[in-house]
Amino acid sequence: MSVDTGATSTGETDIKSIRLFAIAIIAGLAGIMLEEKISFVFILVPAIWPAFLSSANGVRSLASYGLGTGTSSIGYWGTAVGATTVYAGMLLGLNPVVEIALALAGGAITGICAQKIIKMKIPVMIRESAILAAATAVIIRFLIGLFPQQVTILFPLMYIAVTLAVLHPYNGSMGAGENQRRTLWLSGVEASMTTAVFGLLLLLMAPSWGSAGVLLVSASGFAVFIIGWYRSVKKDIYGMAWTGFPAAEH
Amino acid sequence: MEPLISMLIIIGGGVLVGVCVHFIPASAVGAMSASTGIATGPSMLSFGAGLAGILSASFALEEGLAVMLASGAGGSALMIILTILGGNLVNAFGTGVPPVSGQTANKLSVLGTSTKDVITGWEQKPYITPGTDGHGMPVQTTVSGIIGGVIGGLGGAMVFYGVYSLFSTFSVEAASLSGMVAAGIFLINCVLPAYTLVGKTEGMFDRKILRTPKTFLSCLIVSTFLALIIYSVSQYSGAV
Numbered sequence: 001m002s003v004d005t006g007a008t009s010t011g012e013t014d015i016k017s018i019r020l021f022a023i024a025i026i027a028g029l030a031g032i033m034l035e036e037k038i039s040f041v042f043i044l045v046p047a048i049w050p051a052f053l054s055s056a057n058g059v060r061s062l063a064s065y066g067l068g069t070g071t072s073s074i075g076y077w078g079t080a081v082g083a084t085t086v087y088a089g090m091l092l093g094l095n096p097v098v099e100i101a102l103a104l105a106g107g108a109i110t111g112i113c114a115q116k117i118i119k120m121k122i123p124v125m126i127r128e129s130a131i132l133a134a135a136t137a138v139i140i141r142f143l144i145g146l147f148p149q150q151v152t153i154l155f156p157l158m159y160i161a162v163t164l165a166v167l168h169p170y171n172g173s174m175g176a177g178e179n180q181r182r183t184l185w186l187s188g189v190e191a192s193m194t195t196a197v198f199g200l201l202l203l204l205m206a207p208s209w210g211s212a213g214v215l216l217v218s219a220s221g222f223a224v225f226i227i228g229w230y231r232s233v234k235k236d237i238y239g240m241a242w243t244g245f246p247a248a249e250h
Numbered sequence: 251m252e253p254l255i256s257m258l259i260i261i262g263g264g265v266l267v268g269v270c271v272h273f274i275p276a277s278a279v280g281a282m283s284a285s286t287g288i289a290t291g292p293s294m295l296s297f298g299a300g301l302a303g304i305l306s307a308s309f310a311l312e313e314g315l316a317v318m319l320a321s322g323a324g325g326s327a328l329m330i331i332l333t334i335l336g337g338n339l340v341n342a343f344g345t346g347v348p349p350v351s352g353q354t355a356n357k358l359s360v361l362g363t364s365t366k367d368v369i370t371g372w373e374q375k376p377y378i379t380p381g382t383d384g385h386g387m388p389v390q391t392t393v394s395g396i397i398g399g400v401i402g403g404l405g406g407a408m409v410f411y412g413v414y415s416l417f418s419t420f421s422v423e424a425a426s427l428s429g430m431v432a433a434g435i436f437l438i439n440c441v442l443p444a445y446t447l448v449g450k451t452e453g454m455f456d457r458k459i460l461r462t463p464k465t466f467l468s469c470l471i472v473s474t475f476l477a478l479i480i481y482s483v484s485q486y487s488g489a490v
Binding site: 070074077080092106109110113117118120155156 | 278291293294297423426427430431433434435437438441442444445446449464465467468471472475476479480482483486
């Protein structure tokens with residue numbers, strides 16, 4: 001079942017989505033668990049970025065097969081599964097691990113439906129659906145932890161902001177010459193932008209040095225990611241050379 | 251209301267949401283007037299219609315189930331009609347192409363080999379641009395879209411009502427909570443049919459309507475899973 005797209009046009013091998021997901025889950029769960037215990041939440045913000053990368057990679061693996069539904073739809077769908085289960089789990093007072101496992105199950109069930117009942121011929125369908133749903137659940141769970149009081153007000157914003165960061169990296173990079181490295185750099189850029197937005201909100205709602213720290217950490221992450229993204233774009237574009245005017249025919 | 255009945259309402263609403271996508275004409279290629287249908291992916295369009303339905307249903311929350319379902323269906327159908335009207339205006343006066351059903355003109359309609367519009371009896375074939383699969387939304391497609399809007403709005407309102415009646419027992423903010431959860435369920439269910447539709451559909455006169463049972467079954471499974479989660483939330487949740 002583990003058919004990946006393999007080597008890219010630039011000759012680099014892709015990072016396996018399972019490996020990316022493992023990093024995302026470990027870092028994300030560490031972030032979620034420590035979030036309630038320490039007061040300097042801002043040092044945990046980078047722990048959630050791998051989850052953005054993993055979910056963007058999930059969108060990439062799914063949508064590169066030509067799904068029939070748009071890239072945007074699959075991003076919205078993944079976040080809907082993740083966000084709805086986390087939200088329901090939050091009302092139940094469940095452990096974050098259980099919530100993420102539920103999201104994983106929801107994604108897998110949808111994947112199984114698409115694979116077995118609708119008979120989509122996509123080998124990575126079940127795995128990537130589950131990864132996408134669980135990775136977005138990790139993100140939403142972390143963001144809910146940042147705003148324990150105002151979740152009901154902020155939930156639609158969280159949902160849409162996360163969705164855009166999840167679906168846009170592949171949607172923005174797709175086309176001829178798309179490769180995983182560039183998509184993931186763009187995903188990093190958008191992940192840090194999203195956490196910066198929530199850092200700003202946190203600063204406005206509860207002004208403190210910790211809140212400013214979220215914004216600052218996100219901004220420095222943004223600087224790092226955008227340099228990486230710019231370099232990979234620069235590497236991928238074709239060189240232009242002046243070849244002179246064609247010979248005059250008259 | 252009995253929690254179990256609320257759960258069944260959520261499941262039924264989820265399935266209706268899935269079925270509605272088959273009726274709403276949508277096609278990404280429609281943006282270039284190269285195919286019949288509203289110019290966006292089917293799932294995104296259905297989600298827009300469903301959200302309109304949930305919003306208008308929530309206004310009638312105090313009036314009882316029947317009014318609420320009607321309000322949801324009306325809001326959703328209104329959104330679809332207005333979108334179709336706008337799309338047709340742009341197609342006719344902006345791009346300069348008449349609304350014509352590509353499937354009917356190419357004798358691929360579900361009703362047989364007639365090249366006439368089923369409702370008006372207007373001939374479709376002479377108006378189709380060569381190399382395209384129709385453009386705009388002709389009468390039969392529009393009617394199908396309205397039916398889809400009604401079904402989708404009904405489904406969205408049912409999900410909303412089910413979630414609301416489960417949540418209202420323990421939360422004062424039940425309306426806003428259930429609005430969000432209903433939108434999530436709508437989104438999950440309306441992406442699944444998009445897998446069967448593969449990017450475009452012309453509504454109920456397209457051959458793809460015959461694939462509805464697959465959608466039905468998969469939406470049933472997924473909705474049941476989600477309804478179980480929401481049911482357990484309502485039964486075992488502490489005060490929020």
